[in-house]
Amino acid sequence: MIQALSVLAVSLLTHFSPSMVGLSAVVAGAVVLWVGRQLLRQEREIDEAGRRSDVIFEQLSEGVVLIDHVRNLATMNKAAARILGVSGPAVAHSELRRGYEVLSSEGRPLPESEWPSSLAAKGRYVRSLELQLIRKSHGDVRYVEVSSSPIHNHKGVSTSTLLTYRDITEARRAALARERLASIVDSSDDAIIGKDVDGIVTSWNRGAEKVFGYSAEEMLGRSIRILIPEGLVSEEDDILSRIRSGETVEHMETERRRKDGSLIQVSATISPIRDSFGNIIGASKIARDITERRRLERQLRQSRKLEALGQLTGGVAHDFNNLLGIILGNLELLGEMLEGNEAALGRVRSVERAAGRGASLARRMLAFSSREELSPARATLSDLVNSTLELATRALGPEIDIIPSLDETTPPVFVDSAALQNALLNLLVNARDAMPKGGSITITTHVAHLDDAYPPVVAGELKAGSYACLSVSDTGHGMSAEVLEHVFEPFFTTKSRDKGTGLGLAMVYGFARQSGGTVRIYSEPGYGTTVSLYLPLSDDDAQAYPQLEDSSDDIVIGNGVALVVDDESDLLEVAVSYLRALGYSAVGVSGPAQALEMLTRQKVDLVITDIIMPGGMNGVELIEKLRQMQCDIRVVYCSGFPADALAERRMLHLDGPLLHKPYQRREFIAAIRKVRAQSPSAEMRAPLL
Template sequence: MRKISDVQRERPVVSSNSMRLVEVAANAVYDYDVAADTFYYSEGMEKTFGHNWIGPQPAMVLWVDLLHPDERAGVEAAFLRFLAGRDRYARLEYRFKRADGTWAHVRERMIVLRDDEGRAIKVIGGIEDITAEHDTQERLHHSQKMEAIGRLTGGVAHDFNNLLTVIIGSAGLMEAEADLSPAQRDLIRNVGLAARRGAELTSGLLSFARQQPLTPATLNMAAVFAEMDALLRRTLPAFITLDTAQAADLWLVEADPTQLNTALLNLCVNAADAMPEGGRIRLECRNWAQGAPGGGQDDPDMPQGDYLRLDITDTGHGMSPEVLARAFDPFFTTKPMGKGSGLGLSMVWGFAKQSGGHATIASQVGIGTTVTMFLPRSPKATAEVEPAARAEMVQGQGQHVLVVEDDRMVRKLVVALVQRLRYRVSEAENGDEALEILRKTPDIDLLFTDMVMPGRMSGTELAERALQEFPRLLVLFTSGYSENAIIHDGRLDEGVQFLAKPYQLRDLGEKLRAVFAAR
């Protein structure tokens, strides 16, 4: 009887024609002679992965050494179990190092030839580079995860903003009282300060959830950088060096100036925290034509078009791949307890996406991190100038305001705020009651209504019905988060007036004045 080894020596290696047939379904093909313990690889191994493995290769040494360290033991064990088992087919997925040092996600399919006793004689396999497919699935998974977290955080922020409106507004009214002792006034100020910090957290949540109402303006980034440069030099520690660089002929950008400044400040503070022993922060800005010949590289997560690209680079300790993968997740932070909320980067991501742009992070341990924001180019020819803030409190002139709010605590507080601003006030709990008051009180000048109310009529439906009967009525909406009924892609619909919760007395005064001035 002939030995298996004799059969093996006489059995030809899989022909080149067979190799080509298998390569239809794989980038690289191999023929493993079990008895000789040698591998033969097709030319696809070099074409796809850069490894020039011509001729017989000893055992599995080359392949095993190029498996990702986190997966090496498991993949090798799975291959050996397949050889020792009874299955004819097997499939593995793992990370495999290319010749240039990068990692490919691969799918390996194998078929084994066995003798009469079931022992493996030969394995023919194909290795397919599925990196693009894997990355697409990862982006989809990440998008779905961010969307789900966004819905959750948006709902939480809405509920908290109602509570914070009451706390902030009540503290403001109490602080304005003349007969408070210094100790009482300090306590009330602390209440207001703590509530405003809570409002910053909910604002970060809404930014991440892309439900933060934006007021986009046409901005000149050279002017924004000049303003930020002065602010950052006062804010950052002395051991941090700040550099700014701007390309010539920058396009104008379309973005909310307050949210943009907040995003840049957050990024620079984060960068400084990553350099406790000192380092350098560099802010760069340049034009970016996504998808255009000679322009920016294609990014499947960013539509083609013209953007302004902002790079914020630090020379800090950098992020590991595991940390980098979660960097935009809300509440994820590597800072010690109490040193950070974990909302800074998630807010930046949400702001960029809601503005019609994109955000990315590149980092390397021991070298540093670059956060990049892409903001859409403005179609306008000139930048807008923000009006100067008023020092004095804006007061009304006795105009009549109807406040519609289903939450009793919020309603009572808003009524008190509007009265303090010297307006006459009526109040309603729901849309039906509001319409009834409007019909009985013809001198009402402005409807100030919450967006979300229980019952059959929302704030927008109330406004539509009220304007049908009273076309000269002014309308101001409010809510704890962005409502799709009046806000699309983060922007208020044309002609809509909106005040986001929570707000202070001064915020309400400014907004009411602006609505009356726009009549």
């Protein structure tokens, strides 16, 4: 640079006259010195800028790679070496290409012709393409965003390729973890709900849709109070207050209202949600529908209560029998001693008759407690029923119609014949007493297949399998739900004191349990009662009879909208669950009025309706009205009364299968299959009964 400045100075001096050479030399020297200083400063600045560029290049968090025109690796920064897992720019580009498997963000293998570097070499620009890089030697997976661009010279010819890599592995894994968590939350059968501190719903999973009946679109942005029955509104205020104070509400059992208006029992845990600063911004709620569990618990408590009562009653009856034995024995001896004293003997005979009634009472108490000695043997159920009716028909009176409907194909049972006839007589007398103005008693027999989900099986009263079922249905006044809770308890009766001891049904219950079966009762106030005895088949016949099989082959894949109408909330939930599992969009309502209202808003393909419901309209009448609104509805009817008993109530026009309550899943599927095979046309509606 100094030599260049000297040449410049000489050149300047040659342009001046000799007289001015001296002055010019001074000026030229100053100019040269100034220019030199400027050039030196610019050179230092350029060097400093280069060093800063190198520092920035190396400190970039994004990886930068430069590939020359022959696809050799010209340079890369530290971030690129770290992301690509190599020691530095000394590695050959060909080695990099061979060392990696490149996949798209969806996991599709990418051929080298589709790599960003290859596309840039063809003059194409790539922006933020998400890729998976798998090191073949280690199996290490990196998620990266790659951009590439060709670099052109002043003639527009591509001379090299610039690649930038942004490592998004952690972000991608975090996103995948969130997606997995969201999938787990969404697939949970429990309702998982988010809400803010004012109770406004912010998240709503599919489990919440199943439990409460509302879709996410219907609930997001609305108050959670829509689920709370009127009498429990203050409960939510207390929950939100506890959440705001940082408290977690654990395993709270309460009642909530579904979209269809039915009430369900839920167990809920509500926890506060905090932001990154620790401030409470809302709450997460996990709610589980425990309606079915509560029902099974009630049944189990009832079963255990009856078992405890049986033990107590059996102990009392046993001691009472011993006392009566002493009393009767001494009365017999006293009678011999008072021979000839008619007045005294009359009193002895009166006491003997009372003691005899006490002994009969003790035997019935022992029957309830399952301590009466039975002698079970193989017997034909229809023969036992017919022989009992021969004795009972006259005693029941002419105002009572007896209607037997016996399935002669029912295999023999293994029971004490006398005890069974006694139990049947008790049921007939109870039925007669429930119809003081006359009526009809329907007696049916059939084989029932009970699976693991049947309530008595769940409660441990029975084992799953095939049983003979004997049902006695009357057209009497029926019983309320409160009375049904106590009907099998000894000495419980709704009769006047001179008309019963309250041991009739208790004896029937004890006989059934001691025989290895059970008893179920269904009643509707104003319509009557059905009592069903489930009795074991004899061993040989039980083995020969077709056993229960998996019903998976019978599953019907449904479609369309199904409506369930039932005033029993437990069965309503069961039917809705069955239908949704079959593929239907199912809605449950608790009465005919809600069913009619729904049909004004939506077309329905299938209706499952209870026949006897409160409110002045039964299921048959409901279907007649629904068919006036939509004639092509397929129908399945449900009732706790057998078909023959319903016929006696003049409910003859059932244009669909009849499910007997409480039904099981296999029976439900069979009814759906049957009704789907029928034509929905109004012309095809023939009476079932």
